[in-house]
Amino acid sequence: MNKPNSIKKSPRLGPLGAEPPLFDTAAMFQESLHRYAEEIMRPVGTALDRMAPDAVVAADSPYWEARRKFVELGFGVELLLSFEPAERAKMMSIFFEELGWGDAGLSISFGASMLPAYMCAALGRQDLLARYPESLIGCWGITEPDHGSDSLDPNRMIFHAEGKYGRPNCIAAIEGDEIVINGQKSAWVSNGTIADVCVLYCAAATASGPDHRNGFVVIVPMDARGVSRGKPLDKLGQRALNQGEVFFDDVRLSLDHVLAGPDTFQEAVYIIHTAANGLMGAVFTGVGRAAFEMALEYAHERKQGGVPIIRHQSVAQRLFHMFRKVEASRALVNRVLHYNFGTEPALHAGMAAKITGTQTSFEVASDALQIFGGNGLTREYPIEKLLRDARASLIEDGCNEILSIKGGYYLADPDRL
Ligand SMILES: Cc1cc2nc3c(=O)[nH]c(=O)nc-3n(C[C@H](O)[C@H](O)[C@H](O)COP(=O)(O)OP(=O)(O)OC[C@H]3O[C@@H](n4cnc5c(N)ncnc54)[C@H](O)[C@@H]3O)c2cc1C
Numbered sequence: 279m280n281k282p283n284s285i286k287k288s289p290r291l292g293p294l295g296a297e298p299p300l301f302d303t304a305a306m307f308q309e310s311l312h313r314y315a316e317e318i319m320r321p322v323g324t325a326l327d328r329m330a331p332d333a334v335v336a337a338d339s340p341y342w343e344a345r346r347k348f349v350e351l352g353f354g355v356e357l358l359l360s361f362e363p364a365e366r367a368k369m370m371s372i373f374f375e376e377l378g379w380g381d382a383g384l385s386i387s388f389g390a391s392m393l394p395a396y397m398c399a400a401l402g403r404q405d406l407l408a409r410y411p412e413s414l415i416g417c418w419g420i421t422e423p424d425h426g427s428d429s430l431d432p433n434r435m436i437f438h439a440e441g442k443y444g445r446p447n448c449i450a451a452i453e454g455d456e457i458v459i460n461g462q463k464s465a466w467v468s469n470g471t472i473a474d475v476c477v478l479y480c481a482a483a484t485a486s487g488p489d490h491r492n493g494f495v496v497i498v499p500m501d502a503r504g505v506s507r508g509k510p511l512d513k514l515g516q517r518a519l520n521q522g523e524v525f526f527d528d529v530r531l532s533l534d535h536v537l538a539g540p541d542t543f544q545e546a547v548y549i550i551h552t553a554a555n556g557l558m559g560a561v562f563t564g565v566g567r568a569a570f571e572m573a574l575e576y577a578h579e580r581k582q583g584g585v586p587i588i589r590h591q592s593v594a595q596r597l598f599h600m601f602r603k604v605e606a607s608r609a610l611v612n613r614v615l616h617y618n619f620g621t622e623p624a625l626h627a628g629m630a631a632k633i634t635g636t637q638t639s640f641e642v643a644s645d646a647l648q649i650f651g652g653n654g655l656t657r658e659y660p661i662e663k664l665l666r667d668a669r670a671s672l673i674e675d676g677c678n679e680i681l682s683i684k685g686g687y688y689l690a691d692p693d694r695l
Contacts, residue, residue: 323381378564
C-alpha cells in the first residue's frame with residue numbers, strides 16, 4: 279500500500295518516551311526488568327486475574343514462581359538504598375514503572391512486600407533488617423475495618439470538625455519488656471494472608487483510652503503466637519494482589535520489635551506514606567503506558583473505512599493525549615522521587631505523584647478501551663483488565679480525594695493563617 283502523504287516518518291521514542299539516554303547501570307536495569315515484566319509478569323498477572331482469590335495464593339499458583347523469579351533479580355530495598363540519591367530516584371522510577379507495565383497487582387504485591395524492610399532501613403534498625411530480611415514477604419497493616427481514610431490522617435488535618443473517631447480496631451500496649459497487640463487490621467492489607475512479616479501501625483493504649491494519633495509501629499513476624507488471618511479478598515481489579523484481614527490476639531513481642539512509639543508515630547506514618555505514594559505514581563505510570571502502547575498497536579491493525587483507525591483524526595488525537603499524559607506522569611514521578619530522595623521528603627509532592635500516576639492510568643486505560651471499541655469490553659483483549667486495575671488505584675494508599683484535600687492543606691503556611 280502507498281504511504282499516505284500526510285503521515286511522515288518521525289523519530290521513534292524509546293520505551294520510556296522522551297527520556298534522555300540512561301546511564302549504563304540504569305539502562306541495564308531497565309532492560310532486565312522489562313524482560314521480566316514482559317515474559318513473566320504479563321502472562322502470570324493475566325492468569326491470576328482469572329483465578330479465584332484462594333487459588334491465586336494456593337501452593338500450585340503461578341504467583342509463587344513469579345515471586346521467586348522476582349527475588350532472584352535481586353532488586354530490592356538494599357540495592358536501591360546503595361545508590362546515591364539521584365541514581366536511586368531514577369532507578370526507583372524505572373523499577374516501579376516497568377513492574378506496573380507488567381502487572382499492577384503483582385507490582386503492588388512486590389512493592390508492599392518491601393515496606394517492612396524499607397521502614398527498618400529508614401529508621402536505622404539494621405538489627406531488625408537482619409532478623410527479618412527483605413526476601414521475606416512483607417505487608418503494611420494500617421487501615422482498619424472502621425478506619426480507612428482516618429488511619430492515614432493521624433495528624434487530623436482532614437478530620438471532620440464534628441467527627442468522633444470512635445474506638446480503634448487494633449491497640450498495642452507496653453507490658454514490662456513486651457509489646458502486646460490486640461485487635462485487627464482491614465481486609466485490604468496487601469499480602470495480608472501470605473505475608474511473613476508485617477509493619478504494623480496501630481493505636482497505643484494509654485490511661486485515658488487508646489490513642490490512635492500517637493500509636494506504635496511494630497515489626498510483627500506473622501508466625502508469632504496469636505496472629506491469624508482472614509480469607510483472601512475477592513475484588514474488581516488488581517486481582518493478582520492477595521489481600522486479607524490480619525487478627526492479633528494477645529500477640530506478645532519483645533520491645534526491640536517496636537520501630538516507633540507515640541512520640542514518633544506521626545513521623546513514621548509520614549515516611550511510609552511518602553514512600554508508598556511515590557511508588558504508586560511510578561507503578562501506575564507503567565499501567566498507563568501499557569494501555570497507551572496496546573492502543574497504539576491496535577490502531578495500526580484495526581481498519582475501518584478501509585484505513586487503519588489511527589488515520590481517523592479523532593483516534594490520532596486521542597492517542598496523542600494518552601501519550602502526553604503518560605509522559606507528564608513519568609516526568610512528575612521522576613521529579614518527585616528526585617526531590618524526596620535528595621532533600622527533606624514532602625508528602626504532598628508524593629501525593630501529587632500518586633494522584634497523577636493513578637488518574638493518568640485510569641483515563642488512559644479508559645481511552646484505550648474506546649480505541650479498542652467493542653473488543654475492548656471483552657475479556658479476549660487485555661484492556662478491560664487494565665481499566666479495572668487502574669480503577670482500584672484511585673482508592674488504594676489513600677483515596678485521591680482525601681490525598682488532595684490533605685495535600686492542599688500542606689500547601690498552606692500556618693504562620694499566615
Ligand atoms: C488495592 C488496594 C490495596 C490496599 N493496600 C493496603 C495495605 O497494604 N495496607 C492497608 O492497611 N490498607 C490498604 N488498602 C486500604 C486503603 O488504604 C483504603 O481503602 C483507603 O485508605 C480508603 O479507606 P476506605 O476504603 O475505608 O474508604 P473510606 O475511608 O471509608 O472512604 C469512603 C469514601 O469517603 C471519602 N472520605 C472519607 N473520609 C473523607 C474525608 N475526611 N474527607 C473527604 N472524603 C472522605 C473517601 O474519599 C471515599 O470516597 C488498600 C486498598 C486497596 C483498594
